[in-house]
Amino acid sequence: MQHKKKPLSQPLRVLSFGEVLWDIINGNPYIGGAPFNLAAHLSRMGVESTFVSAVGEDDLGNKALEHAHRYGIETDFIRVHPELPTGTVAVTLNDKGVPDFVIHENTAWDAIVLRDDQLEELTSFRFVAFYFGTLAQRSRQNRETLKALLSRVRPSHVFYDVNLRQHHYTKEWIMDSLTASSIVKCNDEEARRLSMLLFNHELDQEAFAQRMSRAFDVATVCITRGANGATVYHHGTFRAVPGIKVEVVDTVGAGDAFSAGFLYACLSGRDMYAATRFAAKVGAFVASRAGAVPEYAEELKAEINRI
Numbered sequence: 001m002q003h004k005k006k007p008l009s010q011p012l013r014v015l016s017f018g019e020v021l022w023d024i025i026n027g028n029p030y031i032g033g034a035p036f037n038l039a040a041h042l043s044r045m046g047v048e049s050t051f052v053s054a055v056g057e058d059d060l061g062n063k064a065l066e067h068a069h070r071y072g073i074e075t076d077f078i079r080v081h082p083e084l085p086t087g088t089v090a091v092t093l094n095d096k097g098v099p100d101f102v103i104h105e106n107t108a109w110d111a112i113v114l115r116d117d118q119l120e121e122l123t124s125f126r127f128v129a130f131y132f133g134t135l136a137q138r139s140r141q142n143r144e145t146l147k148a149l150l151s152r153v154r155p156s157h158v159f160y161d162v163n164l165r166q167h168h169y170t171k172e173w174i175m176d177s178l179t180a181s182s183i184v185k186c187n188d189e190e191a192r193r194l195s196m197l198l199f200n201h202e203l204d205q206e207a208f209a210q211r212m213s214r215a216f217d218v219a220t221v222c223i224t225r226g227a228n229g230a231t232v233y234h235h236g237t238f239r240a241v242p243g244i245k246v247e248v249v250d251t252v253g254a255g256d257a258f259s260a261g262f263l264y265a266c267l268s269g270r271d272m273y274a275a276t277r278f279a280a281k282v283g284a285f286v287a288s289r290a291g292a293v294p295e296y297a298e299e300l301k302a303e304i305n306r307i
Helices: 034-044 059-071 116-124 140-152 171-180 188-199 205-216 254-267 272-287 298-306
Strands: 013-017 021-025 028-032 048-056 078-081 087-093 099-103 129-133 157-161 183-187 220-224 230-234 237-241
Touching: 013 034, 013 140, 028 034, 028 059, 034 048, 034 059, 034 129, 034 254, 048 059, 059 078, 116 140, 129 140, 129 254, 157 171, 157 254, 171 188, 171 205, 183 188, 183 254, 188 205, 188 220, 205 220, 205 230, 205 237, 220 254, 220 272, 230 272, 237 272, 254 272, 272 298
Parallel strands: 013 048, 013 129, 021 087, 048 078, 129 157, 157 183, 183 220
Antiparallel strands: 021 028, 087 099, 220 230, 230 237
């Protein structure tokens, strides 16, 4: 697979695939799901954001579609399932704002289906990037839909956000996802788990990124490290980006904000190191606010406009 930069024209259009759900935190529902959060952030940054997912024919499903419209996400490819409920996740935060998840199964986003005419329409669009993760691959139906999209949609970049959750992954799904991708993002704990799973021993981050690049023809590997920032490996060069100190409210969605910031800056022509620096700023900002897609501060809006 070739991963060459291509000239981009405005407007940028990004396709996201996967779960939309409600995080239940202290009894209160917050819209979420990594692909939804990313789509919302990209839309706020001025990207044309198309989302493929599914919700239930219920109150939470209606509210999810309302939120998507409010954020400016294109919803034509979000299925309304007549039987399965909209997804929910029970979230418990520790004293540092770090979440623990209980992800409920047999929900609408486990049954993401596209009609032939919808798949044909998506194929006609020019997406500069396609984003997907691991969690939504827990159902056979979703894996088939994802495979169809990957074989038909021809974006400039394929961004795989590893995002391992509980037992909802297999080595086979991960390897297939890595093989299809040009950009891979994970956190430091996931890098350790993948190192053991794929290479049978724990590697440091630079060696891990190098092995990933060689084994799966991945051009770029981003590893987030929480308060310690992030590292990025791109075509043989490995660099670290320092963390940004903030008072953490909760870290729900901070990684998704990082992914959105990275994609936005990268697709706007910034080099991978500059894109990682900007992504770290967006992720830190979200960690300093409640909710996964908080209103941006004026300083952050100004930086987005400069990019």
